[in-house]
Amino acid sequence: MLKLIISHESRQLIRTGALWSILALLVVAIIFAAWSGSRSMARQVEGAASADALESGLRGKMRADTEKYEAQVIAEGGEYQFATVRHAPGAGPPQGTNAGAVGAETAQYVMLPPTGLAAMSIGQSDILLNYLPVTMGTTLDMTKNLELENPVNLMTGTLDIAFVVIFLLPIFILAMTYDLLSSEKERGTLAMIMAHPISIRELMASKIISRAAVMLAVVLVLGLISLMAVGTELGSSDTWIRFFFWIIGTSLYSMFWFALAVMVNVYGTSSATNGTILAGAWLVLVVIVPTLVSMLATTVYPAPSRMELTIASREAQTEAEKNFMSKLDEYYYDHLEIIPEGDKKAMDFLTLAQANANAIEKSVRPLYDDFQVQLNKQEGLVTRFQYVSPAIMMQLALNEISGTSADRYEHFLQQVYAYHQEYKDYFSYKFLAQEPLRPADYDNFPEFNFAKEPAGAMVGRLVPSLLGMFILFLGVMLVPFMALRNYQVAAR
Amino acid sequence: MIATIARKEFTEIVRDGRFKWTAAIMVLLLLTALLAGFQKYNTQKRIQAATQGETNEQWLQQGDKNPHSAAHYGNYAFKPVGPLGFFDNGINSYAGTAVFMEAHKQNFSIGRPASDQSAIARFGDLSGAMILQLLLPLLIIFLAFTAFSGERETGTLRQLMSMGVANRQLLWGKAIGVAIAVLIVVVPCILIGAIALSTADIEASDGLGTRVGMVSIAYLLYGTIFLFLTLAVSAWSRNARTALMVMVGFWAFAGFIAPKAAAEISKAAHPTPAFGTWTKEMVEHKRRGIDGVPPFVKFAQYTKELFKEYGVEEVKDLPMYFVAVRLQKLEEYDYPVFDLHYSKIRNSYTDQRRLQDKIGIVAPTMPLRSISMGLAGTDLIHHTKFMDDAEAFRRNMVVKMNDYLSKAAVSLNATFSASNYMTADEEVFAIVPPFNYEPPTLSETLDEHWINFGLLLLWLIASVGIAVFSVNRLSPERN
Numbered sequence: 001m002l003k004l005i006i007s008h009e010s011r012q013l014i015r016t017g018a019l020w021s022i023l024a025l026l027v028v029a030i031i032f033a034a035w036s037g038s039r040s041m042a043r044q045v046e047g048a049a050s051a052d053a054l055e056s057g058l059r060g061k062m063r064a065d066t067e068k069y070e071a072q073v074i075a076e077g078g079e080y081q082f083a084t085v086r087h088a089p090g091a092g093p094p095q096g097t098n099a100g101a102v103g104a105e106t107a108q109y110v111m112l113p114p115t116g117l118a119a120m121s122i123g124q125s126d127i128l129l130n131y132l133p134v135t136m137g138t139t140l141d142m143t144k145n146l147e148l149e150n151p152v153n154l155m156t157g158t159l160d161i162a163f164v165v166i167f168l169l170p171i172f173i174l175a176m177t178y179d180l181l182s183s184e185k186e187r188g189t190l191a192m193i194m195a196h197p198i199s200i201r202e203l204m205a206s207k208i209i210s211r212a213a214v215m216l217a218v219v220l221v222l223g224l225i226s227l228m229a230v231g232t233e234l235g236s237s238d239t240w241i242r243f244f245f246w247i248i249g250t251s252l253y254s255m256f257w258f259a260l261a262v263m264v265n266v267y268g269t270s271s272a273t274n275g276t277i278l279a280g281a282w283l284v285l286v287v288i289v290p291t292l293v294s295m296l297a298t299t300v301y302p303a304p305s306r307m308e309l310t311i312a313s314r315e316a317q318t319e320a321e322k323n324f325m326s327k328l329d330e331y332y333y334d335h336l337e338i339i340p341e342g343d344k345k346a347m348d349f350l351t352l353a354q355a356n357a358n359a360i361e362k363s364v365r366p367l368y369d370d371f372q373v374q375l376n377k378q379e380g381l382v383t384r385f386q387y388v389s390p391a392i393m394m395q396l397a398l399n400e401i402s403g404t405s406a407d408r409y410e411h412f413l414q415q416v417y418a419y420h421q422e423y424k425d426y427f428s429y430k431f432l433a434q435e436p437l438r439p440a441d442y443d444n445f446p447e448f449n450f451a452k453e454p455a456g457a458m459v460g461r462l463v464p465s466l467l468g469m470f471i472l473f474l475g476v477m478l479v480p481f482m483a484l485r486n487y488q489v490a491a492r
Numbered sequence: 493m494i495a496t497i498a499r500k501e502f503t504e505i506v507r508d509g510r511f512k513w514t515a516a517i518m519v520l521l522l523l524t525a526l527l528a529g530f531q532k533y534n535t536q537k538r539i540q541a542a543t544q545g546e547t548n549e550q551w552l553q554q555g556d557k558n559p560h561s562a563a564h565y566g567n568y569a570f571k572p573v574g575p576l577g578f579f580d581n582g583i584n585s586y587a588g589t590a591v592f593m594e595a596h597k598q599n600f601s602i603g604r605p606a607s608d609q610s611a612i613a614r615f616g617d618l619s620g621a622m623i624l625q626l627l628l629p630l631l632i633i634f635l636a637f638t639a640f641s642g643e644r645e646t647g648t649l650r651q652l653m654s655m656g657v658a659n660r661q662l663l664w665g666k667a668i669g670v671a672i673a674v675l676i677v678v679v680p681c682i683l684i685g686a687i688a689l690s691t692a693d694i695e696a697s698d699g700l701g702t703r704v705g706m707v708s709i710a711y712l713l714y715g716t717i718f719l720f721l722t723l724a725v726s727a728w729s730r731n732a733r734t735a736l737m738v739m740v741g742f743w744a745f746a747g748f749i750a751p752k753a754a755a756e757i758s759k760a761a762h763p764t765p766a767f768g769t770w771t772k773e774m775v776e777h778k779r780r781g782i783d784g785v786p787p788f789v790k791f792a793q794y795t796k797e798l799f800k801e802y803g804v805e806e807v808k809d810l811p812m813y814f815v816a817v818r819l820q821k822l823e824e825y826d827y828p829v830f831d832l833h834y835s836k837i838r839n840s841y842t843d844q845r846r847l848q849d850k851i852g853i854v855a856p857t858m859p860l861r862s863i864s865m866g867l868a869g870t871d872l873i874h875h876t877k878f879m880d881d882a883e884a885f886r887r888n889m890v891v892k893m894n895d896y897l898s899k900a901a902v903s904l905n906a907t908f909s910a911s912n913y914m915t916a917d918e919e920v921f922a923i924v925p926p927f928n929y930e931p932p933t934l935s936e937t938l939d940e941h942w943i944n945f946g947l948l949l950l951w952l953i954a955s956v957g958i959a960v961f962s963v964n965r966l967s968p969e970r971n
Binding site: 029032035036039043044046047048049050051052053054109123124127128129131144145146147148149150151152153154155156157158159163167168171175178179183270271272273274275276279280283284287288290291292293294295297298299303305306307308310311314315317318321322371374375378379382391392395396399404405406 | 510513514517521528539540543546547550553554555557565568570582583585586587588589590600602603604605606607608609610611612613614615616617618622626627630634637638642731732733736737740741744748749751752753754755756758759760763764765766767768769770771772773775776837840841844845848871872875
């Protein structure tokens with residue numbers, strides 16, 4: 001019987017124009033979103049490649065100079081020396097032999113590689129720079145650059161696939177379902193159907209199943225197509241694991257909205273009232289509650305002021321400059337083992353700059369860490385409060401699935417900080433020991449290799465959101481199905 | 493007659509459950525948003541004023557050093573919030589709040605508050621402006637969609653029309669009835685906001701009253717547009733639920749889809765390079781020289797010209813402090829490169845904004861949003877002016893310091909090698925006047941926003957026109 005009604009409902013659906021226009025709109029939205037998401041990703045990747053090319057070019061030039069110098073030393077005899085004086089014009093060993101100059105004046109760009117699904121949810125990746133220049137400077141200099149983007153566009157947000165799923169898909173679902181029972185009741189056909197040997201639950205189930213099947217099929221097909229179109233690394237199992245979770249997440253989220261429509265149909269009265277309630281529910285759950293939760297997070301755990309931080313780090317800088325002799329001693333103290341024997345402390349600009357950078361880093365680092373601490377607290381609060389709105393759960397889930405979540409970025413930053421230390425150690429050792437860099441050394445510079453998080457970490461952060469959506473769905477679905485028994489089939 | 497209809501409509505709305513619920517939510521949210529915005533505004537304003545003062549003090553108290561080193565130490569510009577920032581925070585969370593102004597380098601603004609917030613912040617700020625831009629139209633739709641379609645469904649439209657009421661009277665009456673219901677929700681909140689505002693420490697900036705007045709008019713126009721559109725759709729659609737679905741669809745399009753789609757289209761039409769791409773182009777161009785002559789080659793030529801001019805053959809015989817001349821010249825060679833590359837970014841932003849304003853013809857929410865941010869002093873025009881002022885300050889600071897270096901050296905009869913020992917103190921640093929941001933005047937702001945007022949008016953005329961047209965063809969049945 002159920003099968004018969006489902007096929008009847010499906011046939012009916014296919015013949016109404018409304019379904020087709022809704023699906024057409026959905027298709028247009030997804031194509032547009034795939035286009036804009038992939039543009040945004042391509043731009044980031046290109047930016048990273050250019051930045052890397054710029055710095056590699058600088059290094060390549062320094063390396064070429066040392067090669068020339070080495071050839072000259074071999075040809076003319078003599079010692080391969082270290083360029084002590086910075087800004088030395090013309091004569092003498094080239095700057096490329098000075099590890100301090102190479103490490104401080106050129107940067108090694110490190111990149112957070114986008115996942116295969118990055119183009120599907122841009123998340124914070126248009127604000128946070130995914131490629132950072134590592135130099136001998138402070139970690140603060142390293143992270144101060146921002147991705148270039150029109151602030152108006154940042155405020156408006158990207159029209160990516162995550163937006164289509166979170167904002168638009170519910171509207172389309174509600175438009176298909178807000179009058180499931182109420183319209184039949186208003187037309188008087190519900191009583192007629194109920195005269196047949198079918199329970200109202202079966203009727204409701206078949207109506208929902210036929211619509212959900214159509215909607216989910218379309219979403220999944222389009223999801224797959226957009227993955228093929230804008231996804232990268234299609235050969236990697238990581239991409240397909242992520243896509244699997246994308247399907248689960250999108251299905252759960254859609255099912256919640258179907259369930260909500262059922263609930264309102266069961267308790268509601270006229271189609272117009274149902275529509276009002278559902279439109280209001282959409283606004284509250286998708287727009288109001290997320291902004292309230294965000295406001296709560298920033299009120300309870302406000303970030304320290306960047307302006308005040310700037311003042312503090314300037315004070316540290318002035319302090320370091322005023323006491324530069326003691327800061328210099330301190331710097332040497334950190335590297336006691338590598339000071340060349342019998343050599344006097346170098347007083348050149350580069351050494352002073354290094355000593356300064358170290359002093360500033362030491363005094364300001366704790367202030368910077370406060371930002372991360374507060375941000376983590378905010379994220380924690382949002383994670384705890386996500387259950388109040390499926391839209392928050394879905395946004396967190398999609399950022400996680402696409403690898404544009406705050407947690408993954410922090411995972412990246414921690415690795416970058418570690419690498420920065422390794423980089424500084426490598427170059428300052430050779431610099432302070434006045435050990436000249438030879439062309440072959442250029443191949444042995446420390447390299448950054450992003451260590452992927454284990455898949456379990458991503459899944460671990462994902463599960464609460466997915467589970468939350470599932471429980472919410474069950475709750476919203478079961479209550480009205482129980483109450484359906486007493487549904488008044490004829491208009492009063 | 494119109495008054496009677498309005499009274500009937502008003503009474504009916506106020507007695508309806510829809511009104512009580514939506515009005516209560518709206519009032520609650522609007523008050524929350526205004527209070528939260530107000531508190532945030534006061535904090536930001538206080539911090540901005542304090543830090544700008546401190547950084548000016550730090551500039552003076554940086555310790556005795558070479559004037560050029562002082563220019564390297566530089567100064568910071570901190571962006572003020574904008575006169576109506578508590579109501580509409582505009583792009584403030586997404587534009588940088590500080591600019592570092594130093595020798596040799598023009599810098600982008602840093603410190604976007606949004607990067608210190610969780611990803612959920614991207615759902616938007618709960619501000620007075622957001623409530624009025626998104627919730628107000630929905631409230632109007634909820635209250636007005638049954639105006640004609642509901643009466644048609646219950647059959648009372650037939651009776652009403654048989655009584656000989658002119659259709660237009662019906663339209664005006666219903667419009668007034670709904671409008672009063674909406675206003676009794678919104679106006680008290682606005683008044684509370686205004687009272688809070690009057691107790692606040694807001695400087696009587698350029699035309700504050702005019703700004704408030706024009707923002708109010710814009711929101712009034714916006715509400716009216718949605719009112720007449722809803723009445724038009726209500727008069728024309730077969731039943732209430734169709735009217736509701738059409739209007740909710742339009743609302744979602746205008747408030748959420750259109751601005752995002754417009755942003756994407758404008759990004760494609762006027763692309764902004766990524767940070768890495770831009771940096772590579774700029775740095776390479778700087779090294780190459782603006783005209784293909786590298787700066788050091790250009791300076792060598794300049795030195796030869798100086799030698800010829802003064803009839804000398806060595807740097808030490810030049811009657812000037814050569815180090816300072818070199819520093820300033822190299823600085824100046826970079827200006828055109830900075831101008832070119834920074835204006836590329838700046839122009840792409842401005843072009844994107846203008847294109848988005850034009851696309852605003854498809855959705856009244858877009859022109860309103862622009863006007864609201866513009867008059868609140870929190871839009872892109874204000875940010876751009878701030879960045880321009882910072883760059884002007886930077887160049888003046890560097891010139892003043894290099895100039896002092898060169899003049900002081902001449903008076904001391906210093907030579908090339910004396911550079912390391914030339915120091916300046918607080919008194920010298922004080923010749924650089926403190927950073928001062930001159931926000932665009934009201935008329936400069938308005939010049940960029942006439943198009944948005946025009947579009948709102950166009951929407952108003954169109955919506956009233958459609959409403960009159962639909963009502964003229966009003967029929968008691970429609971199948």
